Amino acid sequence: MNNFSITNLKSPENDNDAVHKKYLMEQLNSIEVNNEHLNERIGDVKRFFKRQLNNKDFNDDTKLQQEVTSLKSFIEEQLVNVSNKTELISLISTLEDNIAKQKLDIQQLIDNILGENEETFQQELNDLETKLNSELLTNIQQQIQNIDDSVIKQQITTINNLVLKQDKNILALEKKFLKKESYYFNLPFRYLRRDDASITDNIDASTEIDYKKF
Structure with a gap:
């Protein structure tokens, strides 16, 4: 001072x-x-x-x-x-x-x-400055805590839900693709004549089919 x-x-x-x-x-x-x-x-x-x-x-x-x-x-x-x-x-x-x-x-x-005296005034000034700094720091920490609790956590939850939903969609697409691929590879193409069936026809695996032997 x-x-x-x-x-x-x-x-x-x-x-x-x-x-x-x-x-x-x-x-x-x-x-x-x-x-x-x-x-x-x-x-x-x-x-x-x-x-x-x-x-x-x-x-x-x-x-x-x-x-x-x-x-x-x-x-x-x-x-x-x-x-x-x-x-x-x-x-x-x-x-x-x-x-x-x-x-x-x-x-x-x-x-x-x-x-x-001047020392007393300086001490009072220091005490006031310390009090203000402490209150300011506490206020800032409280604001940060409020932001973490009310905003950031909610955003994280929303993002996690979106990612989980996307993962489920990808898994469903993979299962659908694998099922269709397995279906095409299991068709008896070599025993069918051109007029007998199409690869797009539905075939019941439980039905017994008599194949002509050459």
């Missing part, structure tokens, strides 16, 4: 979630709602309104409209920042959950290999 080492899991460059969290925290810290500034702006607008209301000669509302528009834009900008901040907080919370789970998984892995 090759030598191995456990990487420093606490190193920031090896923890993508931690790096992402750090980046989001920096973004979160950069988003700040300046309450004092906002209150000052609202106070300025209120004071402006009061001055305009107390000014009986005030006829042009352009300046008032500009102040209202400016205040509205400022408030909307701050609300956008607050919305972004809420979203970042949610993302950071999700990342914290993922980091906690990863730390738990890593700790369980470390606990499982705690106290183990």
Whole structure:
């Protein structure tokens, strides 16, 4: 087994979630709602309104409209920042959950290999390899045995039956041939005239035949 080492899991460059969290925290810290500034702006607008209301000669509302528009834009900008901040907080919370789970998984892995060494791992690997080889060999032998019992023996029996049947057919043909040959050789050809009989006539051996003597 090759030598191995456990990487420093606490190193920031090896923890993508931690790096992402750090980046989001920096973004979160950069988003700040300046309450004092906002209150000052609202106070300025209120004071402006009061001055305009107390000014009986005030006829042009352009300046008032500009102040209202400016205040509205400022408030909307701050609300956008607050919305972004809420979203970042949610993302950071999700990342914290993922980091906690990863730390738990890593700790369980470390606990499982705690106290183990390379020799132990090698022994476990050898035991596993031996077990697999033994099971594989047993399985192969079983398959061979099954083939011998269910296929080969049946084929051998079938072939033997065919050979035996063929031997019987050959023996029957031999007997038939020998019987016909014996029949032809035992015919009394020399005592027959041309018109008396044919070699194809059936002759009863038990019948007495009077032969003409020359």
